[in-house]
Amino acid sequence: MLLSLLILLALGFIGSRLSFSKIRFPLFSRYFFLSGDEYILLGLALGPSLFNVVDAASLVQLSPLVSLLLGWIGFLFGLQFQHKKLRYLPKHYFTISLAESLGVCLFLYAVFYLVCVRALHITFDEKAHVAIIALAAIGSVSGPTSIAIFQRDTGSGDNDVKLLQFISSLDGVVAICIFGVVFSWLRPGHVYTVPFLNSLEWFTLSLILGILFAMLLRYLVIRSRDVLEIEIMTLGVLIFSGGLCGYLRISPLFVNFICGVTLANLPILNKDKIYGILARIEQPFYITLLLLAGCLWELSLSLFTVLIAALFVFLRIIGKVVMLFGIRRVLAMDDDYSSRIGFGLIAQGGLAIAMILNVQQVYAGVWVSAIVTIVLAGILVNQLISIIFLKKFFGVSENA
Amino acid sequence: MTRTLSLLIILSLMYFFKGITAIQPLNPIMEATVVLGFLILAGYNMGELARIIKLPKITGYMLTGLIFSRNFLNLITPQTIQQLQLVDHLALSLIAFAAGRELKLSLIRERAKSIISITICTVLFCFFSDFLFVYLGSSHFPFLAGLPQKKILVAAILYGVLAMTKSPVTTIAIIEETDSKGPFTETILGAVLLKDVVVLVVFAFALSFTQGLLLGQNLIQAGFILPVIWKLFGSLAVGLCTGFIFSLYFRFVRREPVFFLMVAAFLCALVAQQLHLEVLLLAMASGFFIENFSSEGEYFLSTLKKGAAFIYIIFFTIAGASIDISAIRQVWLITLLLIAVRLVSTACGVYLGSRLVEDFQTIRRYGWLGFINQAGLALVIAKVIAGTFPEYGNEIMATALGLIFVTDYLGPPLFKFSLIKSGEAKNV
Structure with missing residues (x-):
């Protein structure tokens, strides 16, 4: 256990130094390496699926760390939704972003439902339902890293790039909310915490907990000018909520997202300090999350998973490209944004990885391994092919 | 409010x-x-x-x-x-780093005579006063009354060793909290850390001696001595080596100090666990090396100070929750008497030790207040005693818990008071 944790921390630490440094990677691999996705593969190699350096028993012991990391991602994501800052952004950004992610999600859900239930005749029970919703929700999420790197390299800052940056940073909100609902509605069958609560009550409980944690954190730090105190209180609340969500089998991503959003919109002076504290530990935490995702990845390779993974990647691309093209048309913004703007949203980031970890944390069974394999393989492939799409979108030549 | x-x-x-x-x-x-x-x-x-x-x-x-x-x-x-043991170990390693950081070679050299003198005197006074108290008053101890002289002698020796222990962690925490610096602080810390090492050695010999005495075998047995020697010198040697490795990092990389220290603390805990070493000594030696032999050490170890409150909260809340006071109820009177004897003997030991080297007045007057706490090592020793001497081991364990419980709450305020009186506490 101690050795496993040490390995993960050390690699997370070294990784954060390398991945985000100024090391020049070969052109094609540059974007892949800079996004840090190679750490998923490294985690896979270290985990029980391959070399078993970090064994299954240690991974069970490390589950509080997973909860903490998920809570941290949700909280950090939620803190971005500060009304005071967001209100200065054009309204259509929100419309496009929400419509796009919701549209892609519905599209993926519909197609996967048709393929799995109608064509492949898979029994449409709770497991299948959770699996299809998870695929659809995770598929709707985009990652901002590749766009940021491309934008930095090309120096482009036009309308398209600004919109892409916005969408890729915030389109996870739909998926996170879906997770909040799913984890309340389709409770895992193998455990029953507080069995007398119904779905609506579970959802309300998740919401209340998020708001309560925000109020608590606000109350604890409102008068504080001491960074250390804010640091201790923030981490204390995140650990507490992470543990509580893990125990209750509700989504720490959702609960802490609500906590982040609530805190971001409460009158409090220390918001930026809290954001700064969380952002400071972002890189090593992120790499640790990737490594853990890799370690927890139980490779479930079959023709079915490979085909569904390929379908996941393909449908996602179609969904993103077509949806943005359509929304642009509907809003009559053909002149404002490029028709190929959907090409910029192929890559997926930490949020998608966190979401699949969340599914794995709450549900158990062979089907979970299959879904994890589909999503993680899909994320890696999306990362690789996103470079081609981004190049097309930015119009970058091969020798750029 | x-x-x-x-x-x-x-x-x-x-x-x-x-x-x-x-x-x-x-x-x-x-x-x-x-x-x-x-x-x-x-x-x-x-x-x-x-x-x-x-x-x-x-x-x-x-x-x-x-x-x-x-x-x-x-x-x-x-x-x-x-x-929560894993988190506890991490916190302990980080506290030990902080202890090493406090040990500046130049100041130790300056205060060496005083540190050694006070350590020897307190060790001797504590050991013999508790030894005599238990040996002479054994008839009043319910679990010792009626036992053969040999067994009473063994119990008295073990109580003597228990009385010698002192918690360095609490000392470090109070020094950090009050931001104390100066000869008084340095002498107390140096003596407390040296005492920890001495107690380990004495305990190994005492265990060997008492086992030999009870079983009628050799009084000095390698089976008891060698592991302790390995624990002691192995911890120091490995700690210095890891300190050297960490200092290379500080020299050539110089980034992400907080995260690096976490990794380093886990590494120390892991190495100690694998090699059967004492994590406190190992990490302390590591911190000592970085502080004194690495030019970049000060910057990185100062980051420890920033996270100190977090570490102390985890460590001491867990420590507070670990004690079961119901076990103490049966031996509370003996415990209180033993504490009284230990307080007097500590005061005498520090007074004599500082008097012998003609140390300054403040140490003579308030120095003993820095030697009250007992935790960590006392508990470890009590556990070994309980396992080795089943006849009265559990009662000794209960007494040790009582000593730790009372001194844990008595020691920190008194030590803080002494630091304030010495004029070296900056953050009161």
């Missing part, structure tokens, strides 16, 4: 959680995570409350653990504490 309200809110959240676990207790790992979060939040607020009434923060932290443990509100079970 804010602190009290914060505590009440956190407490109600914890009661909500306990309500759920009562319905269906499962997943002890997640339960431990919730408890850790709770201890951090409640501990910090209790520490601040303690500061308001001029007590050391660590007293507040320990009280948090005590109040919410099985002893009073029963919000933290022993099983949960067991789950």
Whole structure:
């Protein structure tokens, strides 16, 4: 256990130094390496699926760390939704972003439902339902890293790039909310915490907990000018909520997202300090999350998973490209944004990885391994092919 | 008022959680995570409350653990504490780094005579006073009355060794909290750390001697001595080596000090666990090397100070929750008497030790207040005694718990008081 944790921390630490440094990677691999996705593969190699350096028993012991990391991602994501800052952004950004992610999600859900239930005749029970919703929700999420790197390299800052940056940073909100609902509605069958609560009550409980944690954190730090105190209180609340969500089998991503959003919109002076504290530990935490995702990845390779993974990647691309093209048309913004703007949203980031970890944390069974394999393989492939799409979108030549 | 309200809110959240676990207790790992979060939040607020009434923060932290443990509100079970051992080890390694950081070679050289003299005198005084107290008053000890002289002698020796122990962790925590610097602080810390090493050696010899005495074998047995020697010198040697490796990092990389220290602390705990070494000594030697032999060490180890409060909250709340005071009830009178004897002998030892080297007045007068706490090593020794001498081992263990419990709450405020009196405490 101690050795496993040490390995993960050390690699997370070294990784954060390398991945985000100024090391020049070969052109094609540059974007892949800079996004840090190679750490998923490294985690896979270290985990029980391959070399078993970090064994299954240690991974069970490390589950509080997973909860903490998920809570941290949700909280950090939620803190971005500060009304005071967001209100200065054009309204259509929100419309496009929400419509796009919701549209892609519905599209993926519909197609996967048709393929799995109608064509492949898979029994449409709770497991299948959770699996299809998870695929659809995770598929709707985009990652901002590749766009940021491309934008930095090309120096482009036009309308398209600004919109892409916005969408890729915030389109996870739909998926996170879906997770909040799913984890309340389709409770895992193998455990029953507080069995007398119904779905609506579970959802309300998740919401209340998020708001309560925000109020608590606000109350604890409102008068504080001491960074250390804010640091201790923030981490204390995140650990507490992470543990509580893990125990209750509700989504720490959702609960802490609500906590982040609530805190971001409460009158409090220390918001930026809290954001700064969380952002400071972002890189090593992120790499640790990737490594853990890799370690927890139980490779479930079959023709079915490979085909569904390929379908996941393909449908996602179609969904993103077509949806943005359509929304642009509907809003009559053909002149404002490029028709190929959907090409910029192929890559997926930490949020998608966190979401699949969340599914794995709450549900158990062979089907979970299959879904994890589909999503993680899909994320890696999306990362690789996103470079081609981004190049097309930015119009970058091969020798750029 | 804010602190009290914060505590009440956190407490109600914890009661909500306990309500759920009562319905269906499962997943002890997640339960431990919730408890850790709770201890951090409640501990910090209790520490601040303690500061308001001029007590050391660590007293507040320990009280948090005590109040919410099985002893009073029963919000933290022993099983949960067991789950938090890993975090506890990490905190201990980081505290030991801080201890090493405090040991500046130049100051030690300057104060060496005083440190050695005080250590020897307190060790001798503590050992012989408790030894004589137990040996001569054995008829008043219910679990010793009527036993053969040989067994009473053994018990007296073991009590003597227990009396010698002192918790360096508490000393370091109070020094950090009050931001104390100067000859008084340096002498107390140096003596406390040296005493820890001496106690380890004496305990090994005492164990060997007493076993030999009871079984009629050789009084000096390699089986008891060698592991301790390995523990002692191995820890120091490995600690210096890891310190050297860490200093290379500081020299060539110089980035992410907080995260690096976490990795380093885990590494120390892992190496100590694998090689059967003492993590406190190992990490302390490491910190000592970095402080004294690495030009970049100061910057990186100063980051420890920034995170110190976090580490202390975790360590001392867990320490507070670990003690089961129900075991002490049966031996409370003996415990109180032993504490009184130990306090007097410590005061005499420090007075004589500093007098012999003609140290300054403040040490003679207030120095003994820095030697009151007993934890960590005392508990380890008591556990070994309980395992080795089943006839009265459990009673000795209960007494040790009593000593630790009382001195844990008595020691920090008194040491803080002595630092203030010495004029070396900057943050009162």
